Each structure stands twice: as structure tokens, then as C-alpha cells.
Amino acid sequence: MQMTVLGTKVFGRNNLQFMQHPKPAACTLSPTEVLVRVLYSDLNPVDHHKLNMQADGAAVPDHRSPFVVGFGGCGVVEAVAADKADDAAKSLLNARVVFLADPSRDGSYAEYVVCDRRVVAPVPAGGAIASHEAAAIPVAGCTALESLEKAGLAISSAEAPRPIAGEGRRLLIVGAAGGVGSWATQLARSNYPQLDIVGTASSPESSAWCEAMGCTSTIGHAEVESLGGGRDGSVDHILCLSEPTPKLFASLAEVLRPYGKIVLVVSGEGIKSLDLSFVFFKCGTVSTETVFTSMRDGYRLDQAGQLDTILSLLDEGRAKAPISKGWEDERSGWKVANERGGYIDAVGSGHSRGKLVMKISS
Numbered sequence: 001m002q003m004t005v006l007g008t009k010v011f012g013r014n015n016l017q018f019m020q021h022p023k024p025a026a027c028t029l030s031p032t033e034v035l036v037r038v039l040y041s042d043l044n045p046v047d048h049h050k051l052n053m054q055a056d057g058a059a060v061p062d063h064r065s066p067f068v069v070g071f072g073g074c075g076v077v078e079a080v081a082a083d084k085a086d087d088a089a090k091s092l093l094n095a096r097v098v099f100l101a102d103p104s105r106d107g108s109y110a111e112y113v114v115c116d117r118r119v120v121a122p123v124p125a126g127g128a129i130a131s132h133e134a135a136a137i138p139v140a141g142c143t144a145l146e147s148l149e150k151a152g153l154a155i156s157s158a159e160a161p162r163p164i165a166g167e168g169r170r171l172l173i174v175g176a177a178g179g180v181g182s183w184a185t186q187l188a189r190s191n192y193p194q195l196d197i198v199g200t201a202s203s204p205e206s207s208a209w210c211e212a213m214g215c216t217s218t219i220g221h222a223e224v225e226s227l228g229g230g231r232d233g234s235v236d237h238i239l240c241l242s243e244p245t246p247k248l249f250a251s252l253a254e255v256l257r258p259y260g261k262i263v264l265v266v267s268g269e270g271i272k273s274l275d276l277s278f279v280f281f282k283c284g285t286v287s288t289e290t291v292f293t294s295m296r297d298g299y300r301l302d303q304a305g306q307l308d309t310i311l312s313l314l315d316e317g318r319a320k321a322p323i324s325k326g327w328e329d330e331r332s333g334w335k336v337a338n339e340r341g342g343y344i345d346a347v348g349s350g351h352s353r354g355k356l357v358m359k360i361s362s
Helices: 045-051 131-135 138-152 178-193 205-213 247-253 269-273 277-281 294-297 303-315 343-348
Strands: 003-005 017-022 033-043 072-080 096-100 112-116 121-122 170-174 195-202 217-219 235-240 258-262 284-290 356-359
Touching: 003 235, 033 096, 033 121, 033 131, 033 343, 045 096, 045 343, 072 112, 072 131, 072 138, 096 112, 096 138, 096 303, 121 303, 121 356, 131 303, 131 356, 138 178, 138 235, 138 258, 138 303, 170 178, 170 247, 178 205, 178 235, 178 303, 195 205, 205 217, 247 258, 247 269, 247 277, 258 277, 343 356
Parallel strands: 170 195, 170 235, 195 217, 235 258, 258 284
Antiparallel strands: 003 017, 033 072, 033 112, 033 356, 072 096, 096 121
16 A cells, blocks of 8 residues: 655755655554654754755765655554554553654654654643644653753653742753753643743844743843853853854853753854863763654653653643744645745744644645
């Protein structure tokens, strides 16, 4: 049987086209795999990065042709591995779920995608979470949750008081208006109501968005040191969602408090020449975050729990999906989204606020 995918046989964003591709058969699934009929695909800058990782027009390797990106979304589990499926996979059959897609396989710009059930979580029944809202969770939401944990702000859906109440502590999010920044603000605010959250933003509109998400205040991208630096610093937790150029990283090191934590979510050339001397002097911690590392190396596959935590916070009304203000369901269909200037281009521009998702099927 065939399915429709939005893919390409040569690299480059403008080479995406709709084509037919074999639909994965249930008999080919491993015991921990499920076949998901995709309702909405998550849209992320990494989609553009992968499409442009080689020169425009360069042929996609035969074993990945057509190249189908998309690394998360919401759908319905249509099949498991028949009699060899494990119990956890069987329990997901016919459930509406959110999922992370394996970057080494065909992605979610497709009618169907194969996922490991350890990166799949069922959407709570009751209808409080719409499918397009759920689809906005996987890549950006899990990245935000993992980043906050590395920054010393563990996120839970439990109502119990957090280990750190947040009072007197400050979180700085560099690039707070984007998808990861918006999720990080929502998640941090849901667990640490007294936390001072400062976001950097590039325009009055972005500042307003960040504050609507839960930021206490915003500053310009070049104004980090205005928070107060030196030996004592002024920031306990830092998420850097922009390329850490030497100038930007020096500002982060300046404002970091002793024993503070910096998490770098974007690499780029700047990461090769970072000066850690001031961070070292403050006994600071610098971590990196790539949400697919665990999936690639098999070190751990427990992101279903992270997805479930975020779903629970949404279901309880303690957080909300940061869907971009201008997003419209009728404009999100994948044929319209793929047109020039559509949602796929918008998310690749780097200027969209919040999250955009793309409708694959009903």
C-alpha cells in the first residue's frame, strides 16, 4: 500500500513535493514500535536545517530517498507489531497520541510515521487538549523541559511544592519568543510561580508575546549585562536559545551567579571558541541540549514521561500550548503550508513567535 508524503529527492527547502511512498506495514514493526496516522505535524527550524544540510540540489542518498522531515506531532496509533508487540505498545492501539519521530527515519511530513512507543504518550481523554495544541509539544516542549532540568529547574505535573520555590531566583531565556522559549516560560511558570523570568526579545510585539507566556520582564538581545554582572552576578539559570557567539557568551558569564547554570541549545561556529574562564571562576555549569541525543545513541528512551508531564500540565490548565497568534487551522493544511510564504517558510524564517503546526489529515 502507498501513502502520501511531503518529501524531496534532492536537498533544499524549495524542492519539497508531494509524492507516493510505501506505507509501513505492521509486519515490519518491532515489538516496541507503533504506526501512527499523523493528524498534525510539528514545525520546527530543524526541519529547514535538515533540508539544507547539503547544497541545494544535491541528491539525497538512496537509502533516505525521498527525504521526509518532520520530527514530532499528534496522531492516532493505527497498528502495532501484531502478536509480537509488547504490552505497552498494545495499550496505545487506537489512542490519540503525541510523538517524537526518529531523525534517522522518515519523518512526520507524511500520512503515517513509525515511532518507538517510548517516545509516544497518549493525549488525556476529555477533549481539553486539541490535536493541533498537542502537536506543538514534542520537539520544542521536550527541549524546553530537558533544558530547564539541566538548568536546575526540574519540571513536574505534581501539585506538590517544588524543591526551589523560585523566590529570589532569576531565569534568563535568550530568545524567549520562539517555540522552545515559549514552552520554557510556560513550564517554568507552572512549577515556579515566584521565579523571576527575564526573556530577551527583538521587538515590542515579541516582548508582549513573552510577557503573555509568563515572562516577568523582557530586555533586548544586546542588553543582557544590564541585569547586573561581576563577581556576584544576577542570574541563577540561563537558557541560551540563540547561537552562543563569544560576545553573547561573555555576557552570560558576566551575569551568572556563583554556582549558576547555563544551558546551550543552539551550536553554530561560535561554540568552538567559547571562553569559560569567568564561568570556571564562579563554579558555574555549562550544559548542552539536543532533544534527539537519547534517541540516536540509545542511552535512554524515556521521553514519553516528559510528553506526559507536559500533557498533564495542559490538561489541568496550568500551562497552555504556545500556538502562534496568527495560526489558523484553515491555513495549516500541508498543501497550503508548503506554498511560498506558508507556515513551513514562516517557521524557517526565525521570526515567528510561539509554535506553528501543519495539518496532515483529519
